[in-house]
Amino acid sequence: MLRDITIGQYYQAESVIHRLDPRVKVIATFIYIISLFCFNQLSGYIIAAFFFYCIVKLSKVPFKFITRGIKPIIFMLIFTAALNLLWTSGEHVLIQYGFITITSEGVKKMVFMALRLIFLIIGSSLMTLTTTPNQLTDAIENLFKPLNKLKVPVHELAMMMSIALRFIPILVEETDKIMKAQLARGADFESGNIIQRVKNMIPIFIPLFVSAARRASDLALAMDARCYHGGEGRTKMKPLKYKRQDILAYFVMFCYICVIVVTGKILPV
Amino acid sequence: MSIKLQDVNYIYGIGTGQEKHALKNINLEINDGEFIGLAGHTGSGKSTLVQLLNGLIRASSGTIYYNGQNIYDKLYNMRSLRSKVGLVFQYPEHQLFETTVVNDVQFGPKNLGLPQLEIELRSFKALKMVGIGDDLLDVSPFALSGGQKRRVAIAGILAMKPEVLVLDEPVAGLDPAGRDEILGLLKKLHNENNITVILVSHSMEDIAKYVDRMLVMNRGEIVLDGKPSKIFCFEKELEKIGLGVPETVKVIHRLQDAGANIIGEPITTEESSEAIYRWLV
Numbered sequence: 001m002l003r004d005i006t007i008g009q010y011y012q013a014e015s016v017i018h019r020l021d022p023r024v025k026v027i028a029t030f031i032y033i034i035s036l037f038c039f040n041q042l043s044g045y046i047i048a049a050f051f052f053y054c055i056v057k058l059s060k061v062p063f064k065f066i067t068r069g070i071k072p073i074i075f076m077l078i079f080t081a082a083l084n085l086l087w088t089s090g091e092h093v094l095i096q097y098g099f100i101t102i103t104s105e106g107v108k109k110m111v112f113m114a115l116r117l118i119f120l121i122i123g124s125s126l127m128t129l130t131t132t133p134n135q136l137t138d139a140i141e142n143l144f145k146p147l148n149k150l151k152v153p154v155h156e157l158a159m160m161m162s163i164a165l166r167f168i169p170i171l172v173e174e175t176d177k178i179m180k181a182q183l184a185r186g187a188d189f190e191s192g193n194i195i196q197r198v199k200n201m202i203p204i205f206i207p208l209f210v211s212a213a214r215r216a217s218d219l220a221l222a223m224d225a226r227c228y229h230g231g232e233g234r235t236k237m238k239p240l241k242y243k244r245q246d247i248l249a250y251f252v253m254f255c256y257i258c259v260i261v262v263t264g265k266i267l268p269v
Numbered sequence: 270m271s272i273k274l275q276d277v278n279y280i281y282g283i284g285t286g287q288e289k290h291a292l293k294n295i296n297l298e299i300n301d302g303e304f305i306g307l308a309g310h311t312g313s314g315k316s317t318l319v320q321l322l323n324g325l326i327r328a329s330s331g332t333i334y335y336n337g338q339n340i341y342d343k344l345y346n347m348r349s350l351r352s353k354v355g356l357v358f359q360y361p362e363h364q365l366f367e368t369t370v371v372n373d374v375q376f377g378p379k380n381l382g383l384p385q386l387e388i389e390l391r392s393f394k395a396l397k398m399v400g401i402g403d404d405l406l407d408v409s410p411f412a413l414s415g416g417q418k419r420r421v422a423i424a425g426i427l428a429m430k431p432e433v434l435v436l437d438e439p440v441a442g443l444d445p446a447g448r449d450e451i452l453g454l455l456k457k458l459h460n461e462n463n464i465t466v467i468l469v470s471h472s473m474e475d476i477a478k479y480v481d482r483m484l485v486m487n488r489g490e491i492v493l494d495g496k497p498s499k500i501f502c503f504e505k506e507l508e509k510i511g512l513g514v515p516e517t518v519k520v521i522h523r524l525q526d527a528g529a530n531i532i533g534e535p536i537t538t539e540e541s542s543e544a545i546y547r548w549l550v
Contacts, residue, residue, distance in 0.1 A: 181361065182376075183351065
């Protein structure tokens with residue numbers, strides 16, 4: 001039932017992209033997202049799409065998985081598209097009906113905005129598909145290390161994040177189990193109005209909260225028993241280390257951003 | 270009155286690239302009033318099978334008949350099936366949520382839409398059956414001990430008056446006294462109310478002592494089906510799939526291997542000691 005949730009899902013495969021240092025992937029994704037806002041013509045989108053296509057091919061993740069990430073934002077996508085379409089003023093009016101005015105500038109802006117959002121989502125979902133949550137938090141902890149000087153508890157935040165990520169599948173499974181257990185007792189989660197439905201959720205939520213609290217307290221105890229005392233002096237089992245492929249990946253990203261900026265400057269369409 | 274499974278397959282995660290064939294061509298008939306033990310190693314498909322029985326999950330292919338009716342028929346009332354086939358999950362105490370013990374037990378019968386008097390009658394009866402005293406009725410279920418919580422959770426299913434009671438590892442994590450209490454309760458329910466009981470367990474001792482018919486699963490298939498005494502003859506095969514036989518049966522087998530003339534197929538401790546005594550005297 002709930003097992004189909006794909007947030008932060010990792011796709012197991014053996015590829016160059018999977019092997020890259022997670023820091024490279026975080027930074028590259030960041031650069032890619034920024035690059036999407038560096039151009040405003042069709043050629044830029046074609047380059048961005050082609051580049052993305054190449055990376056996906058390299059990563060060996062099926063396209064089906066990547067496009068799945070768009071599903072949850074479809075409503076937002078339609079909403080922004082509609083806003084852009086209706087509220088962009090321009091010279092070339094296509095349709096005028098009452099207070100609705102659609103201009104060709106609006107259509108263009110709508111298409112580009114939607115494309116940008118889609119690229120943004122699928123770009124970041126490629127990162128989570130090829131990086132395990134643990135690698136990801138490692139990378140984030142490492143990248144934000146300089147903030148330690150400003151007394152930001154970087155390690156603790158990263159630890160909290162990795163625990164939270166680690167518990168998502170467990171809690172999803174738990175919810176599934178509790179839901180089935182209550183269904184077996186004749187519970188009904190599908191009929192009734194919205195208030196009734198929320199009320200019907202109580203038999204799921206209470207056991208779920210109780211079990212989350214129990215798990216948290218067990219985990220805290222287990223960490224304490226292994227003398228966990230925060231980030232100070234803590235060493236890693238697999239320390240992050242840049243290899244040749246990582247340097248190469250940075251170089252590829254540098255070339256990509258150069259191409260994007262240059263085409264953005266010289267090509268008119 | 271029976272449950273019949275015909276060529277049932279179940280596959281987890283279709284279309285995710287990590288498909289798992291959890292049940293393979295299961296053909297099975299469970300007759301009215303049987304006390305069945307379902308044994309199997311972790312991941313052998315036992316839990317999947319029992320969830321199919323009350324329609325919580327839908328088979329990927331194949332059909333299931335309850336009392337001759339196809340439960341996948343469009344007109345079939347799935348919710349009524351769930352009240353007839355009561356399923357007690359592993360660690361059922363994790364599903365308690367109400368403010369008092371008696372309210373929690375009433376959740377099931379309430380969902381069946383019964384009149385209030387009937388709801389109360391059934392829940393008091395169910396609580397009495399599992400041995401929860403009157404002093405605990407208005408206590409929060411979260412304040413009870415582990416064994417008490419489990420009994421309350423089982424009462425929650427019993428109050429729905431199921432015709433078939435399926436229990437997934439009902440004694441996991443209980444001490445010997447608590448275990449005997451719950452298994453004894455099941456035996457009593459089976460004998461007095463003629464409920465069909467399906468007991469999922471990987472403890473061969475528990476199964477040996479209580480059930481009439483035993484099913485052994487391995488990798489999504491039912492590999493053995495029959496009386497426990499017959500099934501325990503396959504000691505080697507059972508060990509190969511990670512199950513083994515009760516210690517007493519092992520002792521008898523070793524004695525027989527060594528040439529002892531022990532008659533019959535004793536399985537419980539009492540039967541075995543008696544058989545050995547008879548052989549010695």
